[in-house]
Amino acid sequence: MLPQEIIRRKRDGKPLASQEIAAFVKGIAAGTVSEGQVAAFGMAIFFNGMNRSEAVALTLAMRDSGDVLDWSELPGPVTDKHSTGGVGDNVSLMLAPIVAACGAYVPMISGRGLGHTGGTLDKMDSIPGYASQPDLALFRRTVRETGCAIIGQTADLAPADKRFYGIRDVTATVESVPLITASILSKKLAAGLQSLVLDVKIGNGAFMESARDAAALATSLVEVANGAGLKTTALITGMNEPLASAAGNAVEVTSAVDFLTGRFRDPRLEQVTLALAAEMLVSAGIAASNKQASRLARAALDDGRAAEIFGRMVAVLGGPRDFMSRPQHHLPRVDIEHAVKAPRSGFVSGISTRDVGLAVVALGGGRKRPQDKVDHAVGITRLLPVGAEVKTGEPLALIHARKGSDAEAAAAVVRAAYSFGDIKPVAAKAIVRRISPRG
Known part of the structure; x- marks a missing residue:
């Protein structure tokens, strides 16, 4: 089965047989399917989805691309x-x-x-x-x-x-x-x-x-x-x-x-x-x-x-x-700590959480490409939660960075990620819902 034909079928919205999925996954593991073909396959699935049988077949094929562990010798549940x-x-x-x-x-x-x-x-x-x-x-x-x-x-x-x-x-x-x-x-x-x-x-x-x-x-x-x-x-x-x-x-x-x-x-x-x-x-x-x-x-x-x-x-x-x-003696640290100061007084009413995560990535704490190295020492601490009361100029968070320019850029992103109000917001549920198998 040619990888490009399997990609074509999924691109055109047709369901894939378990054998086709297994063949493509085998090529991913063996390196006979190129990075471009893997990306195209992923994009075809992104736009056209998979039915439940296809998803099970993809899961099992990726599981079976390597070893499957057996813990039967352990005296307790795994x-x-x-x-x-x-x-x-x-x-x-x-x-x-x-x-x-x-x-x-x-x-x-x-x-x-x-x-x-x-x-x-x-x-x-x-x-x-x-x-x-x-x-x-x-x-x-x-x-x-x-x-x-x-x-x-x-x-x-x-x-x-x-x-x-x-x-x-x-x-x-x-x-x-x-x-x-x-x-x-x-x-x-x-x-x-x-x-x-x-x-x-x-x-x-x-x-x-x-x-x-x-x-x-x-x-x-x-x-x-x-x-x-x-x-x-x-x-x-x-x-x-x-x-x-x-x-x-x-x-x-x-x-x-x-x-x-x-x-x-x-x-x-x-x-x-x-x-x-x-x-x-x-x-x-x-x-x-x-x-x-x-x-x-x-x-x-x-x-x-x-x-x-x-x-x-x-x-x-x-x-x-x-x-x-x-x-603290063992974990990596950086020398620069930069406080993010609140632009106004009030209660934290919302946080653009994704932007906070992207600020960490920009500091070097995440990847923009698979081969990128991560700087484990950088990050953000003392992030105030939604509902916290703050006065103008008080810290919203603390940036840990390698360079002052990086710290200032991250601080600007984090500051913009916070919104404020005059009334303390109602706390959102941490646990929203439980999902169990049907039947």
């Missing part, structure tokens, strides 16, 4: 979570050790940043020595010994998706529901999970801004996953403002350490993290109800077990053994 991406979303860093502390195993295979959103893998790469892409032997040992491992795709796991993922980021095909679905689920199916919980973001900092689009993506993910044999539910969560008060890589790792150790927890971040933890524990069969699961998750966080597990995971994967007690 589960995971995936977020569709947002700004200040470092939930995975706390969630994996919380759930592991409750008795589940979490082999979390994460991705790099896409567009304006940060990537979990880029955050973990901030930690010196941390092997974010270990061989399978070290990955398995880390999961077995600590209960969780947060890593990126290895060459052996869903290699077709790894290549497709990078091309989508720079060809304006990120927002396609079937492509997002197949990309997320192929990695999760390759990880050998028994259950999965999805965090689908909605709002001006998400890829899906409308309730309709977010529900369509969540439904697609849940139905395709269950159709491929993986027990899956989803929570739709709000992204009309950064989830945490930090956005970047090293700064979000610092935020995660503060969260796990109890030094500081952003309220919305805490709500979303614990809601997802409860959903995972019920789905994995560790808790019989959401109420019981919430108690277990809260206890694992508050008594320090989750922080201990995160520290052990970092050490086993090559990071500093004293990381949890001295994160």
Whole structure:
């Protein structure tokens, strides 16, 4: 089957047979399909979509392009979570050790940043020595010994998706529901999970801004996953403002350490993290109800077990053994800190969250091209949330940059991203909706 003929069929709106999809994906993994052909295939899907059978076939083909793990030797359930991406979303860093502390195993295979959103893998790469892409032997040992491992795709796991993922980021095909679905689920199916919980973001900092689009993506993910044999539910969560008060890589790792150790927890971040933890524990069969699961998750966080597990995971994967007690000593930093000053007094009434994410990318904290290197030290901290009261000249956020000109440019973007009012706005829901399989 010629790649260009498969592209032509999808370009013309015709459904693809599973054999055609499998052949094209095999070419992606083998490198016999060019980058231009992959981009054209993605754009054809972006405009014409895929039916449910095609989406399942694409997901399974990308899963089968590499190894599929088997965790049958572990004494507990194997589960995971995936977020569709947002700004200040470092939930995975706390969630994996919380759930592991409750008795589940979490082999979390994460991705790099896409567009304006940060990537979990880029955050973990901030930690010196941390092997974010270990061989399978070290990955398995880390999961077995600590209960969780947060890593990126290895060459052996869903290699077709790894290549497709990078091309989508720079060809304006990120927002396609079937492509997002197949990309997320192929990695999760390759990880050998028994259950999965999805965090689908909605709002001006998400890829899906409308309730309709977010529900369509969540439904697609849940139905395709269950159709491929993986027990899956989803929570739709709000992204009309950064989830945490930090956005970047090293700064979000610092935020995660503060969260796990109890030094500081952003309220919305805490709500979303614990809601997802409860959903995972019920789905994995560790808790019989959401109420019981919430108690277990809260206890694992508050008594320090989750922080201990995160520290052990970092050490086993090559990071500093004293990381949890001295994160600032190990994480990269920049010399320039520039305060973003409020242009007027009042209450923060809204934040253009996508622009905040793009400001981080412009600082060097994200990628404009797949081959771009990320500066893990730059970012934004002390982001005020919606509803905060501020006076003229007081700081809205703090920019961490390499150069003064970069800091000033980012500050201008962040300042313009904030809107103000004279009345405190009603707080938006952090957890919007739960999606479960039909029937």
